[in-house]
Amino acid sequence: MKEKLVVIGNGMAGMRTVEELLKIAPEKYEITVFGAEPYGNYNRILLSPVLCGDKTIDEIMLNDLQWYADNNITLHKGVKVTAIDRKTCKVTGEDGTCAEYDRLLLATGSDSFIIPVPGHELPGVVGFRDIKNVDSMLTTARTRKRAVVIGGGLLGLEAANGLIKQGMDVTVVHLMDWLMERQMDEVSGEMLKNSLEAQGMKFLMKASTQEILGDGKVEKVKFADGSEIETDMVVMAVGIRPNIELAKQIGLHCERGIVVNDTLQTFDPKIYAIGECVQHRGQCYGLVAPLFEMAKVCANHLAKYGIGIYQGSVTSTKLKVTGIDLFSAGDFMGDETTDDIIVRDATRGIYKKVVVKDDKILGAVLYGDTIDGAWYFQLMREGTSIADIRDQLMFGQAHLGNSGHGGNVVAEMSDDTEICGCNGVCKGDVVNAITTHGLFTLDEVRAHTKASSSCGSCTGLVEQILESTLGSDYESPVAKPMCACTEHNHDYVRQAIKDQKLTRITDVFEKLNWKTEDGCAACRTSLNYYLISSWPKEAYDDPQSRFINERAHANIQKDGTYSVIPRMWGGMTTPKELRAIADVAEKFELDTVHVTGGQRIGLYGVKKHELPLIWKDLNAQGLVSGHAYGKALRTVKTCVGKAWCRFGTQDSTGLGIRLEQMSWGSWMPHKFKMAASGCPRNCAEATIKDFGVVCVDSGYELHIGGNGGIKVRATDLLKRVDTEEEVLEYSAAFIQLYREQARYLERTAPWIERVGFSYVQSSLEDDAQRKELAVRFYESQEVTQSQHDPWAQRATGGVDAHEFVPLKVVAG
Amino acid sequence: MSNWVEVGSLEEIPPLGARVVKNGDTDIAVFRNTKNEVFAVNDACPHRQGQLSQGIVHDKSVTCPLHNWKIDLTTGEAMGPDEGCTGHYKTRVEDGKVFLELK
Ligand code: SRM
Ligand SMILES: Cc1cc2nc3c(=O)[nH]c(=O)nc-3n(C[C@H](O)[C@H](O)[C@H](O)COP(=O)(O)OP(=O)(O)OC[C@H]3O[C@@H](n4cnc5c(N)ncnc54)[C@H](O)[C@@H]3O)c2cc1C
Ligand code: SF4
Ligand code: FES
DSSP states (O other): OOEEEEEEOOSHHHHHHHHHHHHHOTTTEEEEEEESSSSSEEOGGGHHHHHHTSSOTGGGEEEOHHHHHHTTOEEEETOOEEEEETTTTEEEETTSOEEEOSEEEEOOOEEEOOOOOTTTTSTTEEOSSSHHHHHHHHHHHHHOOEEEEEOOSHHHHHHHHHHHHTTOEEEEEOSSSSTTTTTOOHHHHHHHHHHHHHTTOEEETTOOEEEEEOSSSOOEEEETTSOEEEOSOEEEOSOEEEOOHHHHHTTOOBSSSEEEOTTSBOSSTTEEEOGGGEEETTBOOOSHHHHHHHHHHHHHHHTTOOOOOOOOOOOEEEOOOTTOOEEEEEOOSOOTTSEEEEEEETTTTEEEEEEEETTEEEEEEEESOOTTHHHHHHHHHHTOOOGGGTTTGGGOGGGSSOOOSSOOHHHHSOTTSEEETTTTEEHHHHHHHHHHHTOOSHHHHHHHHOTTSSSOTTHHHHHHHHHHHHGGGOOOOOOOBSSTTOSOBHHHHHHHHHHTTOOSHHHHHHHTTOSSSSOOHHHHHHHHHHHHHHOTTTOOOOGGGSOHHHHHTSEEOTTSOEEEOBOOGGGOOOHHHHHHHHHHHHHTTOSEEEEOTTSSEEEEEEOGGGHHHHHHHHHHTTOOBOOTTSSBEEEEEEOOGGGTOTTOOSOHHHHHHHHHHHHTTOBOSSOEEEEEESSTTOTTOGGGSSEEEEEETTEEEEEEOOBOSSSOBOOEEEEEESSHHHHHHHHHHHHHHHHHHSOTTOOHHHHHHHHOHHHHHHHHHSHHHHHHHHHHHHHHHHHSGGGSOHHHHHHTSOTTGGGGSOSEEEOO | OOOEEEEEEGGGSOTTEEEEEEETTEEEEEEEOTTOOEEEEESSOTTTOOOGGGSEEETTEEEOTTTOOEEETTTOBBOTTOOOBOOEEOEEEETTEEEEEOO
16 A cells, blocks of 8 residues: 655645656555645746746646546645644645645745734735735736835746836835945945846835834835835745744744755654745754755655755845846855955946855855856855966866867856756766757757756756757847847847838837847947948948047047058058157057067057147058057957968968958947968968968968967868958958958857857858858948048048047146 | 036037046046936046046937947936945036136
C-alpha cells in the first residue's frame, strides 16, 4: 500500500516539492493537496506582468488541473485547512473535507503584511500577493484614477509600475531615504527613482503613514507630519509575514517562521515544512531560488533517500520593471574595512559598485548594465580571489585580460556559472539541453531546463546562450529600447524612418511618440545618423544633434582646446604639405605636433576661434579634413608595397589612396578604418581594421570586422579577388551594408559578431546585392556634402560661422 | 545691485544650442531651447571644467561634452547621481534681445 502524503498550500514551494518527488519516487505516495486559492498552481512571481497587462492568468499557470489528474493527485482547491490532529494524523478543511497522512508537508507561504493603522480594513486597501489582489486592483483601475502604494521595495515598485500601465496616477510612499534600501545603495536607489519618475511614477519619501481615511471606502491617506493625499486605492507592500498560524495552533516550534532543520523537517518528525513559511538556521526567505533548493532536499527526504542537506542560500535581487535593469547581491554597502570599486556613466544611466574585502567580492549593486551580475555573483559565492583581475573587474567578464577573438559575455562564462538564479540552472545545463535535444527557442529551453521560467530576468542571458550555441540560426526576439526617451529599440526606429520616410528628428519624436520633448544626447545623435544615412538627399542634418567634435569638425580636448588632423591620403605626404603644417604650428603657437597612430600628423592646443583660420591656411596648400573627430571614415593605412619593398606584390599605397578617395567624408555608425598591406607580412596591420586588404601575388585578400581598440578582434577573411576594381566594389558594398544595418555606435567587429559573419559574407557574395549596395554608397557620397571638405566650407564658405565666435565680449 | 546687460539677439543662438559670452576672465554659456527659453551658466562643468556651451542641449539641461554629466540649466546643478554646481545667471528676453544679470 502506498503511504499518504498531504500537502497544505498549493503554491510555488509546495508544488515544486511534489514535482521533485514525482521525478524520483513517483509511486511512493498517494498525494492529497489542499489549497486555499481556487486554482491550480501558478507562478506568483509573474503577477507583476499580469498587473501590467503583459500576461494573462492562463499564461502564468504552472500546473493546471489536468496535471493533478494525470499524476493522481487529489486537489482540494479553494479549501483552507483549519485543523490538524497530530495524534490521529488527520487534517480538516474549512468545509469539513478530511484527509489522513503518513507524512505532512506545510507549504503555507506568507501573507502581505498590512500595517495596522486606523482604517486599514477599509474596502480599497489591498495587499499584493495573489490573483485575488491583482483582480481587485485591475477592477479598481478600470474605473478609478488614483492609487497610493505604501512601500518602495521590490513588490511596491512592481505594483506601482503595473498600476501606471493600467493608466492610474500612482504615488509610492516610502518610509526610508531611498528606494529598495535593502537591495540598493543610495546612488543606485536615486537613479532608480529618477528612471521611475521618468516613467510617470511619483514618490513621497521619508513619509510615515498614520491613518487611512474614508467613508465606507478609501479616500485619503494621512501621514505623521499631518499631510494628506487623496486616493481611490491603497496597496500595502511593506513586507510579508510567514503564514504560521496553523503550525502554532498545533504546537510546532515557531519563531518568525516554522523552525526546520537541514532536511526541512519540523519538530514533529512526520511533518515537513517548506517555502516562505519556514525559518531555517535563523533565516526566512522571500525569493523562489532558496525555496526551490529546499524543495530538492525535502523531496529527497520524503522519498526516504536521506541524502542531501539544505545549508541555506545566498540570494540576489532583480526588479521586473521593463526598461529597468538592476541587480544586487550580498553586502553592497560595505564599511571602513572594505573597498568600493565604482563605475558610473550618468548619461547612459549606468552605475556599478562592487564591494571588496581582502581581494574577495562581498557584494555588488549594478544599475543600468547588469550583464555581469551573474559573474560577480559567482565570484562572490565561491570566494574567488580577484587579485589578478582587479583592474579589469569593472569592464566585465568579456574584457577579461585576453586579446582573444570575438566572443561575447556568455561565451566567456564557464559551464558552472549560474544563469538562472531562481532555478539554479548553470550555463553548461543550458548548452547541453540545446545540443542534445536540438532546441531552437527560448520556450523550448524553458521547458527543458526551467531556466528563465520563474522570474524571467535571466531571459537575456539564456537568449545569448542560444545565440552563441546556435550561431546565426538564432534570431534574438527582443532588443533594448534606445534610451529612456522611448520604448522602441534601434532597429525598430530605423525601420520606421525608412518605412515612413521620416527626414527630421522632430518627425521621429512625433510619429514614434517620444516620451521627452527634445530627446537626449544619446538618442538625438543616433537619430541624426539614421536619418542622414537612410535619406542622404532629403534628411535634415541637425548640427545640434551632433556631438561637438562633429559639429565643430575638430576634436575637443580636456582643456577645451581642439586638435586638427589633416588628411594624408594613404599615409602619404609631401614636403609642401609638411611645410604647411609646420607653418600653421608656428603661426598659431600650437603646443604639440604629434605623429598619430593613423599615419598622419595631429596639431594640438588649437583655440576654437582660430580653427577656421588654420583650416584656411591648410586648405591653401591642398590639405583637407582628416575626420579624426567623426563617426566616419578615418584613415587608410598603407605600407610602401611594390613601389619600394623587396617583398611587395601589389601597389598597396596606390590602392589605399583610391580606397580613401572613394570613401572619405562618409558618415558611419561608428568610426571606420581601412588598411592595405603589400604582402602577407602585413605591415599596415590590415587584419585589425574594419576593412583590410592584404596583397598577394595572385591578387587581393579582403578582410573584414577587425578592431585594434578596447577589445582586439582579428578580421574574418571575406574573399580573394583579382583586381583593384573588385576591391573597391567590395569595400563600397561592405561599408554600405554596415552603414545601413549596424546600430549607431556599433563598430564593425561587434556588429559582425551580432549578425554573424556568414550573413555578411552571403550578402556580399550575391552579385546583384553587392552591386546595389555599392551603388547606394556612391550615391550617398555624391549627394551629401561629404565629398566637399567641411573645413573649406567653414574657413571660407561661411558655414556655421556662429559656432566659432563668442556671442559678445563684455568688459571685465 | 542688479546689473542687466544685453548680450545679443535671441536669433543668434541656435535653438537647442549655445553661445559664449566673455565676461572678463569668465566665460558664460548662454543656452536656448526649443521653447525659446534662455539660460545662462558658467561655461565650466562642475566635474572637470568641460565647456558646457559645447554640449548637447535638451529640455532644460545640457550634457557635458567631456564625460557626459548632465547639468540642470535652471540651477547649474549636476543632475542624477552626480554632484556639483556651476554658477548660473538670471536671464530675460525682451523684443528678441537677450539680457543677462551679471554679478
Ligand atoms: C590621435 C590618435 C592618437 C595619436 O595621437 O596617435 C587617437 C586619439 C583618440 N582616440 Fe584613438 N586615436 C588614434 C588612433 C587609434 C588607433 C590606431 C589606428 O587607428 O591604427 C586605435 C586602435 C585601432 C582601432 O580603432 O581599431 C584607436 C582606438 C580608439 C578607441 C577604441 C575603439 C574601439 O572600437 O575599441 C577609442 C574610443 C572610441 O572610439 O570610443 C578612441 C578614441 C580616441 C579619441 C577620439 C578620444 C576622444 O574621444 O577624445 C582620441 C582623440 C584625440 C584627439 O583629439 O585627436 N581611439 N585610436 C590617433 C588618431 C589616428 C588618426 O590619424 O586619425
Ligand atoms: C507580486 C510578486 C512578485 C514576486 N516576484 C518575485 C521575483 O521576481 N523573484 C522571486 O524569487 N520571488 C518573487 N516573489 C516571491 C515568490 O513568489 C514567493 O517567494 C513564492 O511564491 C513563495 O512560495 P511558497 O510556496 O512558499 O508560498 P506561496 O506561493 O504563497 O504559496 C502558499 C500557498 O498556500 C496557501 N495556503 C496558506 N495557508 C493555507 C491553508 N491553511 N490551507 C490551504 N492553503 C493554504 C496560500 O493560499 C498559497 O496559495 C514575488 C511575489 C509576489 C507576490
Ligand atoms: S589611447 Fe587614445 S583615447 Fe586613450 S589617452 Fe591616448 S589618445 Fe586618448
Ligand atoms: S567635465 Fe563635464 S562631465 Fe567631465
